[in-house]
Amino acid sequence: MHEFHQLSATSLQGQPINFNDFEGKVVLIVNTASKCGFTYQYESLQALHNKYASQGLVILGFPCNQFGQQEPGGATQIEQGCLINFGVSFLMAAKVDVNGEHAHPVFRYLKSALPGFLTRKIKWNFTKFLIAADGMPIKRYAPFTKPEKLELTIQKALAQAKSTL
Numbered sequence: 001m002h003e004f005h006q007l008s009a010t011s012l013q014g015q016p017i018n019f020n021d022f023e024g025k026v027v028l029i030v031n032t033a034s035k036c037g038f039t040y041q042y043e044s045l046q047a048l049h050n051k052y053a054s055q056g057l058v059i060l061g062f063p064c065n066q067f068g069q070q071e072p073g074g075a076t077q078i079e080q081g082c083l084i085n086f087g088v089s090f091l092m093a094a095k096v097d098v099n100g101e102h103a104h105p106v107f108r109y110l111k112s113a114l115p116g117f118l119t120r121k122i123k124w125n126f127t128k129f130l131i132a133a134d135g136m137p138i139k140r141y142a143p144f145t146k147p148e149k150l151e152l153t154i155q156k157a158l159a160q161a162k163s164t165l
Contacts, residue, residue: 002134002135002136003109003135004019004022004027004109004131004135004136004137005019005020005022005023005135006019006020007019007105007106007109009060009062009093009094009096009104009106010093010094011091011092011093011094012063012075012078012079012092012093012094013075013079014075014094017060017091017093019106022058022131022135023133023135024056024133024161025056025057025058025133025161026052026056026057026058026130026131026132026133026154026157026158026161027057027058027059027060027130027131028045028048028057028058028059028060028128028129028130028131028147028150028154029060029062029106029110029128029129029131030045030059030060030061030062030126030127030128030129031061031062031063031064031096031098031107031122031125031126031127032061032062032063032064032071032092032125032126033063033064033065033067033068033070033071033125033126034063034070034071034073034077034078034081034082034085035070035071035072036067036068036070036071036124036125036126038124038125038126038143038144039086039125041126041146041147042061042082042085042086042088043086043087044146044147044148045059045061045088045090045147046086046087046088046089046090047147047148048147048148048150048151048154049089049090052154052155052158053090055158055162056133056158056161056162057154057158058090058091059090059091060090060091060092060093061082061088061090061091061092061093062092062093062095062096062098062104062106062107063078063092063093063094063095063096064095064096064097064098064125065095066097066098066099066100067124067125070125071095071125074095075094075095078092078095079092098111098122098127099121099122107122110129110137110140113137114129114137114139114140115140123142123143124143125143126143127140127141127142127143128140128141128145128147128150129141130150130153130154130157132157132160132161133157133158133160133161133164134161134164138153138157139153
């Protein structure tokens with residue numbers, strides 16, 4: 001089992017999310033915020049979820065309040081905002097830190113595996129990490145990279161996953 005599949009998180013509803021459930025699936029992890037200039041990306045993330053979930057894509061959003069205090073609400077506010085404003089039905093984790101001594105283990109691992117430009121730190125909301133079906137991190141995307149720009153890489157990763165089954 002790959003190191004990624006040994007990780008876990010807690011859902012926005014307080015339920016465990018065990019990453020070993022994602023073995024054989026392509027995973028896109030995104031740190032999110034509901035009051036960010038990039039919040040519109042929820043729509044594109046949901047479109048990717050709608051299009052590729054049945055083929056093995058898992059999208060997992062991690063709300064974070066570390067950048068400009070742009071995710072100030074609690075779980076209920078976050079959940080309602082995502083659902084009402086963007087129709088989000090993909091997995092959302094409980095609010096986490098992505099940098100610093102309290103950074104969630106998922107982000108510690110991803111920043112180590114896929115360091116950013118000049119620094120390992122996540123610089124802003126909507127940084128994206130694509131993980132292959134075998135648990136190997138594929139690529140890190142900057143916040144300004146629109147989710148639809150990941151589609152070709154997602155398709156390739158899904159095809160690769162299908163061919164190894």
